Amino acid sequence: MLSNETFVLIGGGYASSRTADCLRQEGFDGRIVLVSEEPHLPYSRPPLCKKGLVSQLDITRLPLRHAAFYERSRIELMLGKHVTGIDRAARRVRIEGEASLDYDKLLIGTGGRPRRLPIPGNELAGIHVIRTYEDMVAMRAGFAPGARLAIIGAGYIGLETAASAVGAGLDVTVIELSARLMSRVAAPVTSEFFARYHLDHGVKLMLHRSAQGFEGVDGRVAAVLLDDGTRVAADLVLVAAGNIPEFSLAAEAGLTCEGGIVVDDRCRTSDPLIFAAGDCTRHPSVRYGRRIQLESVDNALEQARVAAAGMCGRKVRHAHVPWFWSDQYxxxxxxxxxxxxxxxxxxxxxxxxxxxxxxxxxxxxxxxxxxxxxxxxxxxxxxxxxxxxxxxxxxxxxxxxxxxxxxxxxxxxxxxxxxx
Amino acid sequence: MTKQLGFYLDAEACNGCAVCLVACKDKYDNPVGVNFRKVIHHTMGSWEQDAASPGFMVPQISAYSLSIACNHCVTPVCLEACPVAAISKRDDGRVLIDPEVCVGCRLCQCCPYDAPQFNEALGVMTMCDGCVDLEGTGEEQACVAACPQRALEFGDIEELRAKHGDAVLGGVEPLADPAITQPSLLVTPHRHSTVLTGRTNAVE
Amino acid sequence: MNAPGMPRARNPIELWAAAVRQAGGVGFGLKKEPRARQLLGSGGGKGKWIAADCWPDCGSKGFNKAYVEDGVVVRMGTDDTIEDSWNKPQLRACARGQSLRLWLLGADRLKYPMKRKHWEPGGGKKELRGKDEWVRISWDEALDILAGELKRIKQSYGNEAILAPWVGAIAARALGAYGGFTDQWGAHSTGTWLPAHLHTGFGYPHWNDRFDMVETKLFLLWGTNPVWSQAGLPAYTYMQAKRNGARFIAIDPFYNPTYEMLTDEWMPIRPGTDHALILGMIHTLLVEDDPAANKLIDWDFLNRCTVGFDAEHLPEGADPRDNLKDYVLGLNDGQPRDAEWAAQICGAPPERIRWLARLLAKEEHAAICTSGGVARIDNADTLPQAFIALTAMTGHFGKPHSQLGVHHHFGTNGGPQLVQGQNSRSYANSHLRAPPIPNPVCDDMMAGGFQHTSRKGCININEINTAVLNGHYTGVDGEKVPIDLRMIYHAHGSRVNQLPNTVEGIRAHRKVEFVVTQNMFMNADAIYSDLVLPVTSRWERDGNVCIGYREQLLWHSKVMEPYFECRDDLWIGVELAKRLGIDPAIVEPWSWKQEIFNQVADARVMNEDGKTFEPLVTITKDDLAAFDVEGVPQQGRITVEEFREKGIYHIPREPGDNHGFVYLKEFREDPDANPLATRSGKLEIHCQAIADLVNRLGWSQIRPIPAYVPPMEGYEATFSDWEQRIKGDYPLQVYNIHMPRRAHNFFDNATVMRELFPHEYIMNPIDAAPRGIANGDTVLIRSPWGKVLRTVWVTPHIMPGVTILGQGSRVDLDEETGIDRGGCANVLKGSKPTGGGHIGWNSLIVEVEKWTGAPLRSDVETAHVIPLKDAYA
Structure with a gap:
C-alpha cells in the first residue's frame, strides 16, 4: 500500500525506531527516512547509567535493532543530522547541511533533554548530565575507585548511577530536593526501602536539600554548595534533575504545544499529517481520563505503535496502562x-x-x-x-x-x- | 554455569533446504511470521565480460546458506535489554524467555541474530529454547534430528569445539561480530565465508 | 466442532488476546496456559507416533511420522528408527514432508461433496464454471449425479466421450469396468528420455549403487537440483563424494543450492542448448583425439558396444550419412558443430566448451548426472542420444565410479531393489494380486495407469484441451482421429493447472457437458468442475506400503479418521458400481486393509549373498487374527509388529557388500553375451526406433542420429532475425523448474511453505535494470499464450537472458484482463506438440515489464480457501 509516499521520522530513540518498525508491519511499502541528530543507530539508554558506567560497555551492544534490520526493512537512516525546521505548508523538513526532505507524513520523536541547573559554576568541567552514549563515555572517564561523585536528584537516573558507582568503589553522595527518594513516582514505603539499601551500600543521602552552586578549581568542579551551607566535595557531578521534553521544532512549526507536543489518543498533533510519540508528547490517558506526560520507554514504544497505525490510516487508540522500571543493585x-x-x-x-x-x-x-x-x-x-x-x-x-x-x-x- | 550448550553448524553441508526451520515451526505450532530458526541465504558477486572471449558474459558469483536459531550467547543483549527480567540464562547456558513474565515490549529484538520472535496472538516474545522439553527423553532437538545433511548438532560447546577443530565461533559473514554477544555457535565455514575473529567463549 | 485430525481452531486464549488488543486494553500480560504450548515438545507424552505416508510424486522419499494426541495430529517427525550412519542412513524427510500436517489439514482441503449452483444435467450455465457459487450436497445426491451423467453420456455418445485423463488405478476401477474411457499418453517428467530408455539400450533405472558413486572423482551436474527437487538422500550422497575428494562442475542456467553446496565451477548455458553444447564437446574430442599421444576417445567401447558413432559402425540398412561423426565434423552440410558454433547457441565461451570436453575425457572416474528437465524441451528428441554418445566416447559406461545418471528420482543409488515393494505412486495398480482392470477404449491397457506412448483411445497430453475444443487428436500413425468428448473426470492429479496452455484448458472445461473432480483439495480442476467429491488422503486410509530408495521399505499406518465427510476413492468406486450395475466385487475384490497386508506379506528382502530373496516379515496365525485379515503364516526376517510399529525397514549395508551395482558392467565386458533390448543389441547412438516413433506421429521429422534441432520456443526463437541477432517480441527465456515449496501442486497451500518460499519470478539485474525493474517489484510476464503477474527476485544466480518461473502454482485467472495472478507457468506455455509428444516446459519465451497496477499481495495473503459458507464449520 502507499508505495509512492515518503514518511519522515525525526528522532533517534525508541519512538522513531519503533515507528519505523511498525510502519513496515502495517504493510507500508513506501519510503521511510529516520533522521537522528546522534551519530549512532537508535540505541538503548537504560544501560548508560548502570552497567555502562562501570564496564567497557561499547555502543555495539546498545542498538535497539541492528543495522541489517534497517537494511532489509528498507528504512533509510540519516544519522548525525540535525533537523532545523519543519515547513508544514510545503510539507518539508529542513536538515542542516543537507537538502530538505519532503514528507507525506511526519513523526516527531524528539524525546527530551536533561534539565541543567542554572546555578553559579554550572559551566565547570566535570559536571555531567546523562542522556547520550557520549555523555556516558565522558562521565565514565572520571570513574575510578575513591573518586567522589555528587549526584543531584534522587530519581531513577540518579539512584541507578549511585548504585553502579558505589559498586565500582566511588564515594557517592546523593542530593535530593524532596524529603524522600523517587518522590514523584513511588510510595513512601518504597522510598524508605531503597534509602536503606543505598545507605547500607555506603551511599550518603542528603535529603530535603537543594544545590545552590558549584565550586571549581582550575576550571574543574571541586564541590557542590547546598542551601544549608553544606559543601559537598566532589571530583565528579551528575545532574539528574529530570528531563525536559524537547518540542521546539513542533512549537516553531506552529503545532499546539503545552509543555510537550499535544496529541490525541491516536498520536495525531494539531496537523493531520504530523504525528508525535514518546517523551516529547502530552497525551490523553484513556485509562485515567486526563492528559499526562510520561518519560518512559514503554510509552514511547506504545505511542510509536499507535502512530504507525495512524500514519497508515488505521484507527488504533493509545489506551495503554503505562509501566516503568528501575534497576538498582x-x-x-x-x-x-x-x-x-x-x-x-x-x-x-x-x-x-x-x-x-x-x-x-x-x-x-x-x-x-x-x-x-x-x-x-x-x-x-x-x-x-x-x-x-x-x-x-x-x-x-x-x-x-x-x-x-x-x-x-x-x-x-x-x-x-x-x-x- | 556448569556448562554452555550451543549449536554447531556445518555450513559446508548446509544447502538452505530449510527443513530445520519447518521442523521447529511445526513442533511449536508457530504462526506465520514466527520462526525460531532462520535460514540466511548470502550471495556475492556479479556477471562480467569474459576476458578471453569478448561478447560472452561469465559469472563471478558465490553463495551459501546459514541456519541459525538462538545462539544462547554468553553475554546476551536480549537479557540485558529486557525491562521486566523475563529473560534468564540457565545453568546449562541456555537463554530462555519466560512467557509468564514477558510483557511483549519487543526490546529483546535488539538481538543481532533475530532470535526472539514476537507472537502476536499470545502477546509475548518466543524463542528457540534448545528444545529444553526434550531433556532426558533421548530425543534430539527438532532441527538437529530433521537435517538431511546432518549439518546441525547441539551440545556442550566445549565438546563440540573439540569434535570440530575447523569450526569458528559464530563469526561468519553475514552474521554479526561475535565479540558483541559471544554466541554459543560453532560454524564450520563454507568455503566462501569471510570469517570474523571474535573472542573465544570461555565457560565461566 | 473440530473434525478428528484437524488442528485446533485458534485456541481460546488467542481469540481472547485478539479481543483485548482490539479493545486497546491491557496490552501486556495476557493470561496464558501455565506451560504455554511453546514449551511443550511431544505433547507431554499423551500421544503416539504413527508412520505417516508422504506420497506426492517428487521422486524422492523421506520417512515421516505424525504425533497423534486424542485423534489430533500435533506434530511431524522423521526417521530415528536406526542409528544414523553413512552405511545405513536414516531416511530423513524434507521441508515438504515436515509440512505435511499443515498442508493436509489446510484451508483448501475439501470437506463436503459440492455441486455448482447453476449446473444442470447437460451442463446448465457452463460458462459459469470457475466463477459459480458452490452448494453443499449429500454423498447420495453427488453419486446419483455422477452415475446419472455417466450413464447418459455413455448411452448418447459412447465411452470414448468420457475423458478421464490419468485418474490413477484406484479411481479408474469402476470406470474401466463400465466400458472404459479416453485416457492420455505422453511423458511429463521424463521429457524425451522416455523413448530413449525404451529404445536406445540406456534403460531405466540405470544409476550405480551409492557406494560406487562416492568414489567418483568428477561429477558433471547437468541441469539438476536435487536439493529442491528430490530432497534427501541424493544431496547427502553428493556430500559424501565431495568429502571423498570429488570435483563438481555445474552446467545450468541457474546457480542453484545444490551447486552452492558442492562447487564454484559453474558453466551457465541457456535452457534447451544442452544438445548444442554436447555436440561442441564431441567435436572438440574428435579433432583433438590422438589414440597414441592424447587419448581422449574410448574407441574400443564405441566400436564394440555402440552403433551410430561413425560410418563403420551403423545398423543394417542405415543411410551411411546418418553417423554422428560425419555430422559433427560438418561433412553432412558444411557446418561443423564445433565449440564456436555451440558457443553461439548455448552462451558458454568456446574455450570453456573445449576445456569441459577435455576434462570429462581425461578423468577415468567421471559421472554425468542430469535430469528430465534438460529434455523437457521442444524438439529435443535426440538429446538423450547425444548424452549417450558423449558418455560412451569418454569411456564412462559400465565402469566403476562412472556413469550417466538421469532423473534424481530414486537417483544416486541404483541397482536392483533390495527390499521389494511398490513405488509409492498412486497410479500404480491398486490390488496387486488381482489382474488389473482393463480399459476397453484403450485396447485393454490397465485402466488409470500411466501411459507413456501413443496408443488407441489415448490422447497426447499436449492435445488434451485442443481435442475437447476442436474435436480431433493425433492418432498412433499421425492420423487425425475424430473425437467428441462430452465429459471430463478428474482424480489423482491436476490437469487444468499442470498441462500446457491453462487458458485453453479452461475453455475446454467450459465446453463439455459435465466436469467432475474427485480430490482432496480445491485445486484448479475442482474450481472448473460441476461436481466436487472430497476424498480421503493416505493418512485416512488403512495404510500404505512403498519402497524408499533401493534399501528401504516403508509401511505407513492410518493416522486419523476421515476428514469431515471425505471418503476414499475405492468407496466412491464401489458406490458408483452399485449405481451403474457393476458387481462391486470387481471394483473392490478385497478391502484396502487386506490389500496392504498382502503387500506387507509379499515384501521380499535380498539376502546377504546378493542374489536370493526371502520374505521380509514373519506372519503368524495370531498376527492374522490381530489384523483381522486373511493370509498364510510365513517365515521372514522381522515380525509384522516390529515393521508396523517402526514403519520402515532398512537393509544393512556396507561398502564392498554383495549389493553393489555398476550399470552395464556385464554389457561392457561382453556385449555379445549380454545384448541390450534394442534392435541392434547395442547402445544406439543411431536409433531408428526413436526416429520411426517421432516421424510416424508427424509433428516433427528427425534423423536417427542426434542432430541438433532448434526448439520451437528456445533461444533461437527469441530472435526475429537469428542471423543478425535481432531480438523479437519475446526476448527472454523461461526456465520452468521445480521449487522447494511444492511437489507439483502439492504442499503449495501450506501457509508455512508460502511464507518460507515465496513464488517469485527470478531475473538477472542485467535484464531487470533496463526494464526499470528492481528487486521486489511486481512484474507482468507475457508469452504468446498468456500473461502472468509475479513479484520478482533480482539476482545474479540466473544467467542473463534467462528467467525462472517455478512450476506448480495454482492458476488464479482474472478473466477481465486475462492475467493470471497465481503465477501458473502453464498459462505461459503453449500446447503445440513436437517430436515424441513430450511436454517441453523448459522451452518457453516471454517479455517482461514492470507492472504499474496494484502490487501483488504476498503468497501468504493469497493462500487458497474454499468459497463455501460452511467450509469452516
Missing part, C-alpha cells in the same frame, strides 16, 4: 499505572524484603501498583488495572492469600473467553 523496582487520585494504599508482604508490593486503590479499584523483585504480581496488577478490577483490600494485604482471591466480582476482561 539487585533490585528491580516495577511500577504499573499512575497513582494520582488514590484513596487507599495497601502494602502486601513484608516491606523490609524484596517481593513486597504496594497497591493504590480508589474506591477499591486498582489504579497503580509498585513492587520490588516480584514480576508475576506486577503482571497480574497490570491486567487488573487495565480491566478496572476492584479488590478486597483485606485479602490483598494478606500475602498468605493468593493474589487472585482478592478480586471482587466477575470481570469479563479477566476471563479467557471460550470461543470457537
Amino acid at each position: 539487585n533490585l528491580k523496582l516495577q511500577i504499573v499505572g499512575l497513582a494520582d487520585g488514590f484513596d487507599e494504599i495497601v502494602v502486601r508482604g513484608d516491606p523490609d524484603k524484596p517481593g513486597y508490593s504496594i497497591w493504590y486503590l480508589r474506591e477499591s479499584e486498582v489504579l497503580c501498583m509498585e513492587t520490588v523483585n516480584n514480576p508475576r504480581e506486577f503482571m497480574q496488577a497490570g491486567r487488573w488495572i487495565g480491566a478496572h478490577a476492584k479488590v478486597d483490600a483485606r485479602i490483598l494485604r494478606d500475602a498468605g492469600h493468593e493474589l487472585d482471591e482478592a478480586v471482587i466480582g466477575k470481570n469479563e476482561l479477566l476471563e479467557p473467553v471460550a470461543r470457537g
Whole structure:
C-alpha cells in the first residue's frame, strides 16, 4: 500500500525506531527516512547509567535493532543530522547541511533533554548530565575507585548511577530536593526501602536539600554548595534533575504545544499529517481520563505503535496502562499505572524484603501498583488495572492469600473467553 | 554455569533446504511470521565480460546458506535489554524467555541474530529454547534430528569445539561480530565465508 | 466442532488476546496456559507416533511420522528408527514432508461433496464454471449425479466421450469396468528420455549403487537440483563424494543450492542448448583425439558396444550419412558443430566448451548426472542420444565410479531393489494380486495407469484441451482421429493447472457437458468442475506400503479418521458400481486393509549373498487374527509388529557388500553375451526406433542420429532475425523448474511453505535494470499464450537472458484482463506438440515489464480457501 509516499521520522530513540518498525508491519511499502541528530543507530539508554558506567560497555551492544534490520526493512537512516525546521505548508523538513526532505507524513520523536541547573559554576568541567552514549563515555572517564561523585536528584537516573558507582568503589553522595527518594513516582514505603539499601551500600543521602552552586578549581568542579551551607566535595557531578521534553521544532512549526507536543489518543498533533510519540508528547490517558506526560520507554514504544497505525490510516487508540522500571543493585523496582487520585494504599508482604508490593486503590479499584523483585504480581496488577478490577483490600494485604482471591466480582476482561 | 550448550553448524553441508526451520515451526505450532530458526541465504558477486572471449558474459558469483536459531550467547543483549527480567540464562547456558513474565515490549529484538520472535496472538516474545522439553527423553532437538545433511548438532560447546577443530565461533559473514554477544555457535565455514575473529567463549 | 485430525481452531486464549488488543486494553500480560504450548515438545507424552505416508510424486522419499494426541495430529517427525550412519542412513524427510500436517489439514482441503449452483444435467450455465457459487450436497445426491451423467453420456455418445485423463488405478476401477474411457499418453517428467530408455539400450533405472558413486572423482551436474527437487538422500550422497575428494562442475542456467553446496565451477548455458553444447564437446574430442599421444576417445567401447558413432559402425540398412561423426565434423552440410558454433547457441565461451570436453575425457572416474528437465524441451528428441554418445566416447559406461545418471528420482543409488515393494505412486495398480482392470477404449491397457506412448483411445497430453475444443487428436500413425468428448473426470492429479496452455484448458472445461473432480483439495480442476467429491488422503486410509530408495521399505499406518465427510476413492468406486450395475466385487475384490497386508506379506528382502530373496516379515496365525485379515503364516526376517510399529525397514549395508551395482558392467565386458533390448543389441547412438516413433506421429521429422534441432520456443526463437541477432517480441527465456515449496501442486497451500518460499519470478539485474525493474517489484510476464503477474527476485544466480518461473502454482485467472495472478507457468506455455509428444516446459519465451497496477499481495495473503459458507464449520 502507499508505495509512492515518503514518511519522515525525526528522532533517534525508541519512538522513531519503533515507528519505523511498525510502519513496515502495517504493510507500508513506501519510503521511510529516520533522521537522528546522534551519530549512532537508535540505541538503548537504560544501560548508560548502570552497567555502562562501570564496564567497557561499547555502543555495539546498545542498538535497539541492528543495522541489517534497517537494511532489509528498507528504512533509510540519516544519522548525525540535525533537523532545523519543519515547513508544514510545503510539507518539508529542513536538515542542516543537507537538502530538505519532503514528507507525506511526519513523526516527531524528539524525546527530551536533561534539565541543567542554572546555578553559579554550572559551566565547570566535570559536571555531567546523562542522556547520550557520549555523555556516558565522558562521565565514565572520571570513574575510578575513591573518586567522589555528587549526584543531584534522587530519581531513577540518579539512584541507578549511585548504585553502579558505589559498586565500582566511588564515594557517592546523593542530593535530593524532596524529603524522600523517587518522590514523584513511588510510595513512601518504597522510598524508605531503597534509602536503606543505598545507605547500607555506603551511599550518603542528603535529603530535603537543594544545590545552590558549584565550586571549581582550575576550571574543574571541586564541590557542590547546598542551601544549608553544606559543601559537598566532589571530583565528579551528575545532574539528574529530570528531563525536559524537547518540542521546539513542533512549537516553531506552529503545532499546539503545552509543555510537550499535544496529541490525541491516536498520536495525531494539531496537523493531520504530523504525528508525535514518546517523551516529547502530552497525551490523553484513556485509562485515567486526563492528559499526562510520561518519560518512559514503554510509552514511547506504545505511542510509536499507535502512530504507525495512524500514519497508515488505521484507527488504533493509545489506551495503554503505562509501566516503568528501575534497576538498582539487585533490585528491580516495577511500577504499573499512575497513582494520582488514590484513596487507599495497601502494602502486601513484608516491606523490609524484596517481593513486597504496594497497591493504590480508589474506591477499591486498582489504579497503580509498585513492587520490588516480584514480576508475576506486577503482571497480574497490570491486567487488573487495565480491566478496572476492584479488590478486597483485606485479602490483598494478606500475602498468605493468593493474589487472585482478592478480586471482587466477575470481570469479563479477566476471563479467557471460550470461543470457537 | 556448569556448562554452555550451543549449536554447531556445518555450513559446508548446509544447502538452505530449510527443513530445520519447518521442523521447529511445526513442533511449536508457530504462526506465520514466527520462526525460531532462520535460514540466511548470502550471495556475492556479479556477471562480467569474459576476458578471453569478448561478447560472452561469465559469472563471478558465490553463495551459501546459514541456519541459525538462538545462539544462547554468553553475554546476551536480549537479557540485558529486557525491562521486566523475563529473560534468564540457565545453568546449562541456555537463554530462555519466560512467557509468564514477558510483557511483549519487543526490546529483546535488539538481538543481532533475530532470535526472539514476537507472537502476536499470545502477546509475548518466543524463542528457540534448545528444545529444553526434550531433556532426558533421548530425543534430539527438532532441527538437529530433521537435517538431511546432518549439518546441525547441539551440545556442550566445549565438546563440540573439540569434535570440530575447523569450526569458528559464530563469526561468519553475514552474521554479526561475535565479540558483541559471544554466541554459543560453532560454524564450520563454507568455503566462501569471510570469517570474523571474535573472542573465544570461555565457560565461566 | 473440530473434525478428528484437524488442528485446533485458534485456541481460546488467542481469540481472547485478539479481543483485548482490539479493545486497546491491557496490552501486556495476557493470561496464558501455565506451560504455554511453546514449551511443550511431544505433547507431554499423551500421544503416539504413527508412520505417516508422504506420497506426492517428487521422486524422492523421506520417512515421516505424525504425533497423534486424542485423534489430533500435533506434530511431524522423521526417521530415528536406526542409528544414523553413512552405511545405513536414516531416511530423513524434507521441508515438504515436515509440512505435511499443515498442508493436509489446510484451508483448501475439501470437506463436503459440492455441486455448482447453476449446473444442470447437460451442463446448465457452463460458462459459469470457475466463477459459480458452490452448494453443499449429500454423498447420495453427488453419486446419483455422477452415475446419472455417466450413464447418459455413455448411452448418447459412447465411452470414448468420457475423458478421464490419468485418474490413477484406484479411481479408474469402476470406470474401466463400465466400458472404459479416453485416457492420455505422453511423458511429463521424463521429457524425451522416455523413448530413449525404451529404445536406445540406456534403460531405466540405470544409476550405480551409492557406494560406487562416492568414489567418483568428477561429477558433471547437468541441469539438476536435487536439493529442491528430490530432497534427501541424493544431496547427502553428493556430500559424501565431495568429502571423498570429488570435483563438481555445474552446467545450468541457474546457480542453484545444490551447486552452492558442492562447487564454484559453474558453466551457465541457456535452457534447451544442452544438445548444442554436447555436440561442441564431441567435436572438440574428435579433432583433438590422438589414440597414441592424447587419448581422449574410448574407441574400443564405441566400436564394440555402440552403433551410430561413425560410418563403420551403423545398423543394417542405415543411410551411411546418418553417423554422428560425419555430422559433427560438418561433412553432412558444411557446418561443423564445433565449440564456436555451440558457443553461439548455448552462451558458454568456446574455450570453456573445449576445456569441459577435455576434462570429462581425461578423468577415468567421471559421472554425468542430469535430469528430465534438460529434455523437457521442444524438439529435443535426440538429446538423450547425444548424452549417450558423449558418455560412451569418454569411456564412462559400465565402469566403476562412472556413469550417466538421469532423473534424481530414486537417483544416486541404483541397482536392483533390495527390499521389494511398490513405488509409492498412486497410479500404480491398486490390488496387486488381482489382474488389473482393463480399459476397453484403450485396447485393454490397465485402466488409470500411466501411459507413456501413443496408443488407441489415448490422447497426447499436449492435445488434451485442443481435442475437447476442436474435436480431433493425433492418432498412433499421425492420423487425425475424430473425437467428441462430452465429459471430463478428474482424480489423482491436476490437469487444468499442470498441462500446457491453462487458458485453453479452461475453455475446454467450459465446453463439455459435465466436469467432475474427485480430490482432496480445491485445486484448479475442482474450481472448473460441476461436481466436487472430497476424498480421503493416505493418512485416512488403512495404510500404505512403498519402497524408499533401493534399501528401504516403508509401511505407513492410518493416522486419523476421515476428514469431515471425505471418503476414499475405492468407496466412491464401489458406490458408483452399485449405481451403474457393476458387481462391486470387481471394483473392490478385497478391502484396502487386506490389500496392504498382502503387500506387507509379499515384501521380499535380498539376502546377504546378493542374489536370493526371502520374505521380509514373519506372519503368524495370531498376527492374522490381530489384523483381522486373511493370509498364510510365513517365515521372514522381522515380525509384522516390529515393521508396523517402526514403519520402515532398512537393509544393512556396507561398502564392498554383495549389493553393489555398476550399470552395464556385464554389457561392457561382453556385449555379445549380454545384448541390450534394442534392435541392434547395442547402445544406439543411431536409433531408428526413436526416429520411426517421432516421424510416424508427424509433428516433427528427425534423423536417427542426434542432430541438433532448434526448439520451437528456445533461444533461437527469441530472435526475429537469428542471423543478425535481432531480438523479437519475446526476448527472454523461461526456465520452468521445480521449487522447494511444492511437489507439483502439492504442499503449495501450506501457509508455512508460502511464507518460507515465496513464488517469485527470478531475473538477472542485467535484464531487470533496463526494464526499470528492481528487486521486489511486481512484474507482468507475457508469452504468446498468456500473461502472468509475479513479484520478482533480482539476482545474479540466473544467467542473463534467462528467467525462472517455478512450476506448480495454482492458476488464479482474472478473466477481465486475462492475467493470471497465481503465477501458473502453464498459462505461459503453449500446447503445440513436437517430436515424441513430450511436454517441453523448459522451452518457453516471454517479455517482461514492470507492472504499474496494484502490487501483488504476498503468497501468504493469497493462500487458497474454499468459497463455501460452511467450509469452516
